[in-house]
Every structure is written in C-alpha cells, then in structure tokens.
Amino acid sequence: MPTTQHTAVIETTGLARRFGSTDAVNGLSLRVPAGRCYGFFGRNGAGKTTTIKCLLNLLRPTSGTVRLFGMDPAREEVAVKSRIAYVPDQVAFYPWMTVRETLDYFASFRSHWNDATERGLLDQFRLDTRQKTSHLSKGQRTQLALITAICPEPELLVLDEPTSGLDPIVRREFIQTVIGAYQDGDPGHRTVFVSTHLISEFEGLIDEFTIIEEGRAVLTLAADEARERYQKIYARFAEAPAGLDLAGARVLRSGGREIELVTDGDAGPILDRLKAQSPEAISSESLSLEEIFVATLQPGGAAA
Amino acid sequence: MQFQLNFKSGKPVYLQLVDQVKAAAASGALRAGEPLPSIRPLAEQLRVNRNTIAKAYAELESQHVIETVAGKGCFLRETGTPFKKDARLKLLSSEIDDAVVQAHHLQVAKTDFLQLAEDRFDRFQLKRTRAGN
Numbered sequence: 297m298p299t300t301q302h303t304a305v306i307e308t309t310g311l312a313r314r315f316g317s318t319d320a321v322n323g324l325s326l327r328v329p330a331g332r333c334y335g336f337f338g339r340n341g342a343g344k345t346t347t348i349k350c351l352l353n354l355l356r357p358t359s360g361t362v363r364l365f366g367m368d369p370a371r372e373e374v375a376v377k378s379r380i381a382y383v384p385d386q387v388a389f390y391p392w393m394t395v396r397e398t399l400d401y402f403a404s405f406r407s408h409w410n411d412a413t414e415r416g417l418l419d420q421f422r423l424d425t426r427q428k429t430s431h432l433s434k435g436q437r438t439q440l441a442l443i444t445a446i447c448p449e450p451e452l453l454v455l456d457e458p459t460s461g462l463d464p465i466v467r468r469e470f471i472q473t474v475i476g477a478y479q480d481g482d483p484g485h486r487t488v489f490v491s492t493h494l495i496s497e498f499e500g501l502i503d504e505f506t507i508i509e510e511g512r513a514v515l516t517l518a519a520d521e522a523r524e525r526y527q528k529i530y531a532r533f534a535e536a537p538a539g540l541d542l543a544g545a546r547v548l549r550s551g552g553r554e555i556e557l558v559t560d561g562d563a564g565p566i567l568d569r570l571k572a573q574s575p576e577a578i579s580s581e582s583l584s585l586e587e588i589f590v591a592t593l594q595p596g597g598a599a600a
Numbered sequence: 601m602q603f604q605l606n607f608k609s610g611k612p613v614y615l616q617l618v619d620q621v622k623a624a625a626a627s628g629a630l631r632a633g634e635p636l637p638s639i640r641p642l643a644e645q646l647r648v649n650r651n652t653i654a655k656a657y658a659e660l661e662s663q664h665v666i667e668t669v670a671g672k673g674c675f676l677r678e679t680g681t682p683f684k685k686d687a688r689l690k691l692l693s694s695e696i697d698d699a700v701v702q703a704h705h706l707q708v709a710k711t712d713f714l715q716l717a718e719d720r721f722d723r724f725q726l727k728r729t730r731a732g733n
C-alpha cells in the first residue's frame with residue numbers, strides 16, 4: 297500500500313503504557329506525515345523511549361492505538377518492519393562477528409540493500425570491515441548501526457537519542473549522513489523520527505516537533521512557526537510606558553524605560569502593543585528550539 | 601555563493617535562503633545562467649533539512665528567479681520578470697512599509713530615509729558593475 301499524503305507515517309491516538317503504578321506514556325497523540333523530519337523532545341524519563349518501543353511493537357500499549365503507514369504494527373508486524381529502521385541509544389551487536397559479517401547478517405533480513413551506499417558510508421566513517429564489533433568504539437558502533445539502518449532504504453528512520461555520548465565530530469557526521477545519504481534517496485518517502493534532548497544539534501534538521509513531559513504531549517509545532525512565536529524582545533521608551541498590557545509574555549527585566557521579555561507562544565500581538573507605544577528602540581530575536589524546550593518545561597528558567 | 605543562516609532571526613529558514621539568493625542576484629554575486637549549489641551538498645554543509653533547501657528553490661522558481669534544468673540543477677534566470685510593473689511594485693511595497701515603520705521608530709526623517717534608499721541603490725549598482733567586469 298503506497299503512502300499517500302493522507303496516510304500519516306506515524307499516528308498514535310491516546311497512547312498509554314503503564315509500568316506497575318507508573319504511567320510512562322499517558323494519552324499521547326502524534327501525527328507524523330511522510331517526508332518530515334520530526335523531533336520528539338523530552339527530558340530523561342519523559343516517556344520517549346517507551347513511546348518508540350510502542351511504535352516498534354517492542355512493547356504492547358496499555359491503551360490507545362498505534363498506526364504506522366496506516367497499519368497496526370502488532371498485527372502486520374512484517375509489513376511494517378520491512379519499511380522501517382531503528383537506531384537505539386544503546387547499540388548492541390554480536391561481539392564475535394566482524395563488521396562485514398554484521399552487515400551481511402543485517403542485510404539477510406532485508407529484501408533490499410543498497411551496496412553502493414554501504415561502500416560509501418564504510419569509506420566515509422573509515423570503518424575496517426575485518427574488525428570484530430567488540431573492538432569498536434561507541435562512536436564506531438553507532439556508525440555501524442546507522443549503516444545497517446540506511447542501506448535498506450527504509451521509508452521511516454527512527455532514531456532514539458542517537459548522538460548522546462558521542463564526540464562532536466561523530467555527531468556532526470551522523471547528522472550529515474541522515475541529511476545526505478538517507479534523506480536524499482527519495483525525499484517524499486524518507487521520514488525521520490528522532491528522539492533527543494540534545495536539541496541544538498538537530499536545530500536545522502527538524503521541521504516539526506513534539507515536546508513530551510510525563511508521558512503527555514505539551515507542545516506540537518512546526519519549527520519555523522515556533523521560532524516565530526517564541527521571541528525575546530527588548531524595548532526602550534522615551535519615558536516609562538503606563539498601562540502596558542503584557543499578557544502572554546514573561547518579563548525578564550523591567551527597569552524604568554527599558555523592558556526585556558520572552559513571549560509565551562504568540563509574539564505578534566505583544567510586538568504590536570509594544571510598537572504602539574512608539575519605543576525609541578525595539579529588537580527581537582527568536583528563541584532556539586532548545587530555549588523553547590526549556591521555556592515550555594520550566595517557565596522562568598529560559599533565556600535568562 | 602555563500603549562505604548564512606540565523607535561527608534567531610525569526611524569519612523562516614527557507615525564506616532566508618530565498619532572500620539571500622535574491623540579494624546575490626541583485627548585487628551581481630550570482631549572475632544570470634550561473635548554477636545554484638545542488639540540494640544535497642548544500643543541505644549537508646548548512647546542516648539543514650534537505651526539504652528546507654528544496655522549498656527555498658521551489659519558491660525561487662515560482663517567483664521566476666531561478667529555473668530548473670532537468671538533470672542539471674537550478675540556474676539563475678535572466679532578470680526579466682513576468683510580473684507586470686504594478687504587481688512588482690506591490691510586492692516591494694510591503695517590504696518598504698517595514699522599513700518606513702522602522703524609520704519612524706528610529707526617528708529617521710523622510711528626507712534622510714530617501715537619501716539612504718538612494719545610497720543603498722547606488723551601492724548595489726556599483727557592486728553589480730564591478731562584478732560584471
């Protein structure tokens with residue numbers, strides 16, 4: 297079944313997963329259209345990995361539904377899994393296998409494997425195919441995992457905290473590979489779902505995101521729209537303005553003629569109200585996605 | 601050509617690319633017939649989603665700034681634009697409105713503003729003449 301624009305690649309409705317008396321995921325609804333690079337942001341323990349395990353049918357949801365390409369991953373496991381690849385945060389391979397044997401092992405499960413991509417990435421990462429996987433560094437193991445995920449050319453690439461614990465050079469290469477080798481193949485059918493708390497390095501890659509806290513979605517926005525709506529504004533007036541309506545903003549600093557504030561999700565009206573007071577100077581800058589993340593989860597702690 | 605992205609500017613990233621291509625064309629840094637960078641290497645270099653670059657190029661194409669040649673890439677078009685003059689002026693007036701508002705806030709008078717506009721215009725023309733030689 298081809299993925300049309302109407303069928304989301306990922307769709308969860310009221311997804312919940314309980315461990316004992318703890319609600320790890322608690323009524324999560326997500327919709328990821330085809331071709332997007334979707335960020336899934338949350339603190340440690342917010343429910344990111346549990347959600348991903350429910351998507352991949354590694355955990356059975358307590359309640360709610362999961363659909364990948366419109367299918368139930370528990371009922372149509374092979375049909376779903378043949379179209380996706382997953383890079384977990386802790387990569388494990390059989391330690392006795394070499395890099396070559398590991399790649400052949402992974403390829404044996406796939407109906408399709410792009411050998412040219414494999415050669416290119418082995419070369420780019422300078423991986424020795426004769427090396428035993430037990431002798432690889434953490435960075436090299438992640439690179440090998442990325443090769444095994446990209447070569448089958450899946451329609452959905454799920455990345456769970458892919459760059460945590462890696463050095464900055466390996467991180468950069470990782471992200472470039474996702475942009476280049478993966479996304480370039482067939483852009484309309486290359487969807488990335490990436491969970492991370494290292495948000496700033498994915499800033500340019502993300503076109504839409506959800507922030508999750510205590511198993512619930514607290515904010516879902518397109519990245520460009522988020523940067524437009526969350527702004528830090530500085531204004532200076534000839535005289536301290538009287539009766540300025542600052543609803544929807546958090547004042548960081550306010551002394552006499554000057555004011556500095558952060559808008560809480562709707563910068564437009566506040567900017568208009570400030571400009572209506574004929575300020576001597578006014579400037580604004582967007583919060584980064586990371587600052588928006590902090591502002592959402594810890595009001596008062598952002599952008600100080 | 602060289603791109604510089606700023607995630608803090610509040611302007612969508614694809615529009616920053618659109619504006620920078622137009623500015624490069626206006627200043628002569630990019631000349632008619634010259635190619636724009638291919639999507640994949642540019643996306644890797646700027647570390648942005650390839651969709652963002654593709655969206656910028658699609659927007660430039662719909663505005664008839666660039667043209668796509670199948671299998672070869674995107675090229676800057678001759679400056680002839682298919683819009684009628686009043687439509688072109690209308691496109692420009694909203695940008696000028698922003699500058700006029702900003703001038704008001706900065707207490708820059710109309711005569712100074714017009715003088716500045718003329719200076720900036722001449723500067724671009726000079727740059728373009730130099731780039732052409």
